[in-house]
Amino acid sequence: METLLAIIGGALFAAGIYMVLRRNLIKAVIGIILISNAVNVLFFNLGRLTKANPPLIWEGNTLPVSPFANPLPQALVLTAIVIGFGLLAFALVLAYRSYKELGTVDLDDMKMDPVEVSAEMRAEEEQVNQ
Amino acid sequence: MKSLILHTATRLLMALLLIFSLFLFFRGHDEPGGGFIGGLFGAGAITLYALAFGAEKAQQTIRISPLTMIAWGFVALIISGILPMIVNEPFLTGQWLFLDFADTEVKLSSPLIFDIGVYLCVVGFILAVIFSLEEE
Amino acid sequence: MLIALLSIFIVGLIAPGLYSVLREKTGWVLAILPFSVFIYFLTLFPAIADGEVITQSTDWVPLFDVTLSFYLDGLSMLFALLVTGIGTFIVLYGSGYLAGHEYIGRFFCTILLFMGSMLGVVLADNLITLFVFWELTSFTSYLLIGFSHDSAESRNSALQALLVTGIGGLALLAGLILMGYTAGTFEMSEILNSGDVLRESPLYLGILILILAGAFTKSAQFPFHFWLPGAMAAPTPVSAYLHSATMVKAGVYLLARVHPAMGDTDLWFYLVTGFGAATLLISAWLALCYTDMKQILAYTTVMVLATLTMLIGMGFPLAHQAAAVYILGHALYKASLFMVAGAIDHEAGTRDIAKLGGLRSLMPISAVAAALAALSMAGIAPFFGFIGKELLYEAALEAPMWSTLLISIAVLGNIAVVAAAGIVAIKPFYGPKVETPKHAHEAPLSMWIGPITLASLGVVFGSLPFLIDSSLIVPTASAIYGETLDFYLSLWHGINLPLILSVVTLLGGIAVYKIWTGLQSSTPAGLYSTTFHDGPKGGYQFLVDGMLSTAGWQTRVLQNGMLRYYVLTIVVTMAVAIGYTFMSRAGFAWNNELGSVELYEWTLFATIIASALIAVMVRSRLAIIVALGVIGFGLALIYLMYGAPDLAMTQVLVETLTVILVALVLVHMPPLKKSEAAGSKFRDAVIALTLGGIFTAMTLTAMTLPFDLFISEQFAEWSYPAAHGRNIVNVILVDFRALDTMGEVVVVAVAGLAVYALVKMNKKQSKNGGAES
Known part of the structure; x- marks a missing residue:
């Protein structure tokens, strides 16, 4: 199963990279979700798979029943999942906000001429100063 | 969302889900569960309510605002960190207090306070996101 | 000596304040300072005349052998007297020359700072200290030459002087460090005794060229001579000081100083x-x-x-x-x-x-x-x-x-x-x-x-x-x-x-x-000045212009404002760097254990791969959400099968919330349109598949290596006795690695605040009527 999981990781990673390279902002955000899933799988896989027992200690014992699954990557991945979700939420809202502001989800259309931008910023500054 | 079934079901389920979220949370130290999972579950329950009745109503029902919740979460995290420093141990060292009630033993500890902080932050975070977007 | 030096710096810094109190008298009052330092050096005069050498030392950065050490012999004495003596007259002269000038306070400040730096150069014993003061003279002279900062000529000359002497300064730094390492000490007084070590070292040529580059740029030797006449854009008190007794002589001083050793x-x-x-x-x-x-x-x-x-x-x-x-x-x-x-x-x-x-x-x-x-x-x-x-x-x-x-x-x-x-x-x-x-x-x-x-x-x-x-x-x-x-x-x-x-x-x-x-x-004179004055100056200008236009070109190419090209650059670099290192250092290896894979696992595998393909290929937003959901729940199943119930629960919950969130947002967003050329899609697909391949290959290779479970077993062993918890994963999270978790929770919370701010911020703006959306 390690082999299959490694292929799953690679496939999710490839899909994520492909999506991140798209012009559409929404697709890029979806790419981020896929990449973070791929990395979680990588971690989980590298901690070695054990089908036997979860890393829990039964009542009355002081040690888990061997063989048990490796708890360390689980702890790492658990927080990574939640953080990945945080990142996703932020990216989604950012995408949404930029769509509202700029009226497009096409990353190329969002690009502004730096000269124009600085002119605009200067005008804004002057407005503030007045 | 205007759906009679959803409304009715949510009213009934909400309390149950929240209690289950607390259950997941408290058993976390010994069984699968804990601050992250309990928090996600609790936030899910309130999200369901927000979807059914709107963010404003959900906000009124839980009273406390998500940002305040995050703030209290930080407070809990910091308390659990500082507690051991009072007895001259490094930041975040676990402190334990065992209480015996007849035949059930209750464990109070600074990791529990820490986990409460995690729970509050996770719930606060998700609600902040869902409420802001739902209002749009 | 340290006190004399520091007093100049300190008085320099408060000079503008003094001017606002003393007005026209400032020059006379401030001149007392260099004059008293001059007198101080005169009191040391008899000792030096007898051939003595005075050294003083204070620790500065002991870790790197940097000390504030000073060394006073005849050469330093001559320069110290010139710097402070002429400095006294310059301060007076400046107060008359710039009387009523808007920035006269600033003049006093920089000229005194310069005086201090110059004094530091000629007194410093430690090579690094020498270099620091050396650069300070470049820097303060930049301010002095560009004193009339509203004239473009003045600014250009100042920059020219700074660049020429600054580049020389960098060469000097390299030379001094090499010299220090070769001689085994960073104290000039000790280096002077180890001249033979330096002269016989294979690095001698390099050290000599680097130090000469520093000295020649500072002292305006051909082909760097053009900056000095350019620096005449400075107010005359500055020229009189910098270009007679001090700044330009620093290069000569350095040559004279290292002569016994080099x-x-x-x-x-x-x-x-x-x-x-x-x-x-x-x-x-x-x-x-x-x-x-x-x-x-x-x-x-x-x-x-x-x-x-x-x-x-x-x-x-x-x-x-x-x-x-x-x-x-x-x-x-x-x-x-x-x-x-x-x-x-x-x-x-x-x-x-x-x-x-x-x-x-x-x-x-x-x-x-x-x-x-x-x-x-x-x-x-x-x-x-x-x-x-x-x-x-x-x-x-x-x-x-x-x-x-x-x-x-x-x-x-x-x-x-x-x-x-x-x-x-x-x-x-x-x-x-x-x-x-x-x-x-x-x-x-x-x-x-x-x-x-x-x-x-x-x-x-x-x-x-x-x-x-x-x-x-x-x-x-x-x-x-x-x-x-x-x-x-x-x-x-x-x-x-x-x-x-x-x-x-x-x-x-x-x-x-x-x-x-x-x-x-006459014509020859004109021709001569064109060749030898404008020539090197033109060379300098050519280099500066070339650097600016290269920088502009490079910025336009790299910072092109297209997000996906940034990502493309990162991703391709990653593929090449990691792929090359992996193949050249490790090579692919694989434990074939496919025989033990059960049918339901194959099914799960196929489902996830298919969903990933769907997510990439389709244009329907709903289909993408569903595909994401299938991937997430599929992974949750895998976590569950391999002994990670906590992970499975987290994944299921997060996946549910992700679907809700994505749905909430996508409702407000336009449908996905076909907008890209087949060519770029093909290119990206190749890149993505290559990276995915590297990812899989590296995972598989890593799995063949021996695995150390020490930390995990320690955690499992301590979990109950030390942390009173039977869920080892949770114990790691809230106890063993609580600080990590704390950081992670803070990240999540900040993400929440950021989302909240992003959404609410706009609401407030539109209430004020200032928003453009």
Whole structure:
């Protein structure tokens, strides 16, 4: 199963990279979700798979029943999942906000001429100063 | 969302889900569960309510605002960190207090306070996101 | 010494504040400071005259062998006296010259900071400390040259000086560090004793070139000479200070300082003397190509610096004697001449020789000061310059190599100096009166006291050389040479070859002076100045422009504003770097355990892969959400099967919330449209598949390596006894690795705040009616 999981990781990673390279902002955000899933799988896989027992200690014992699954990557991945979700939420809202502001989800259309931008910023500054 | 079934079901389920979220949370130290999972579950329950009745109503029902919740979460995290420093141990060292009630033993500890902080932050975070977007 | 140095820096920093209290008196009050430091050094004078060396040391950065250590011998003493003595007059002069100027407070501040830095350079013992002060002089001189910051010319000159000396400074830093490591110590006083180690080291050539690069840029040697005349855009007090006694002499000081350790080789002679002679020859002519008094003076300064470089390069006692005399003589007459030029500019409104004349009766004191200084500069007996010039000729005649060449260059150079001295001292003051832009009158006391004092000292030292020879010049020459020398200075050496050459020089100089007006406007002169002044300057300009346009081009290419090209660059770099390293260092390996895979696992595998494909291929937003959901729940199942119930629960919950969130957002967003060319899709697909392949290959290879479960087993063992928890994953999260978790929770919480702010911020804006959406 390690082999299959490694292929799953690679496939999710490839899909994520492909999506991140798209012009559409929404697709890029979806790419981020896929990449973070791929990395979680990588971690989980590298901690070695054990089908036997979860890393829990039964009542009355002081040690888990061997063989048990490796708890360390689980702890790492658990927080990574939640953080990945945080990142996703932020990216989604950012995408949404930029769509509202700029009226497009096409990353190329969002690009502004730096000269124009600085002119605009200067005008804004002057407005503030007045 | 205007759906009679959803409304009715949510009213009934909400309390149950929240209690289950607390259950997941408290058993976390010994069984699968804990601050992250309990928090996600609790936030899910309130999200369901927000979807059914709107963010404003959900906000009124839980009273406390998500940002305040995050703030209290930080407070809990910091308390659990500082507690051991009072007895001259490094930041975040676990402190334990065992209480015996007849035949059930209750464990109070600074990791529990820490986990409460995690729970509050996770719930606060998700609600902040869902409420802001739902209002749009 | 540290206190003297620090007091200058501190007073410098509060000088603008002082000015707002003391107004016109500031110059006189502030001048007390350099003057008292001057007196302080005078009190140390007897000890130095006896050949003693004073050292003081305070720890600065002990870890890197950097100490604030100071070293005072004859050479340092000479420079310290010049820096503080002339500095005193400059502060006074500046207060008169810039009286009423808007930024006079700033002037006092930077000139004092500069004075402190310069003093630091000549006193520093530690190489790193030396370098720090060295760079401080570059930096403060940048501020001083660019003092009139509203003029573009001034800004350009300042930048030019900063870039040239700054790049030289970097070379110097490298040279000093190499020197320190080769010699095994960073204290100059100790390095001076380990000259043999340095000279025999294979790094000798490198160290020498790097240090010379630092010294030559600072002291304006060819081909870096162009920045000094450019720096004449500075207010005159600055030019008088920086370009007579201090800043430009720092390079000469450095050469003199390292000579005992680095000199005494053929290479040293070729490089140092060679560059000095070349610069002397080039600048001699250039000095005669201009009519601006300050430009002429600037080029004569370059000439003197070249002479000094040449003398230090020769590396035998007589040459170093001449160098010591020259340093002092030049500082005295050049500072006065600069100050006089400034006074003329200030009072008459121009400093163009062609527009000046007959000022003698209007500015008598300045005229006297100029005449005294110019006589010393021309090297006429009994002025101090005469002694210097005689010694120069003697040294050139006795040079170990090239002596005919060197003496010819020295004579030619001095002919130009004599002519230049005549031009700046005679033309403006004598002859028919010329109408000047301003009605000229004598400058105020603060502006003539400096020139007249310094110029008179030239006569005093010239006629009574015993005043300073054994006490100052001998220790200085000894420090340059590296061994104690014993000699005395005298005006009259009898009728010998140097004296005859002096007469030739004088006559030649007068001849050049006579024909100067015609010479100056002739074609060869113009051509010459184009070649040797504008040439290097053009080279510098070409480099600067080239750098700017390269930077612009590179920014346009790299910072093109297209997010996906940024990502593409990162991703391709990653694929190449990781892929190459992986294949070349490790190579692919694989544990084939596919035989043990169950049917339901194959099914799960196929489902997830298919969903990933769907997510990539389809355009329906709903389908993408569903595909994401299937992937997430599929992974949750895998986590569950392999003993991770906590992970599975988290994944399921997060996946549920993700679907809700994505759905909430996508409702408000436009549908996905087909917008991209097949070509770029194909390219991206290839890149993505390559990276995915590397990902899988590396995972598989990593799995074949031995695995250490030590940490995990420790956690499992401690979980119940130490942390009273039976869920090991949770115990790791809230107890063993609680600090990590804390950080992660903070990240999540901040993401929440950011989302909230992003959404609410706009609401407030539109309420205020200011939003454009």
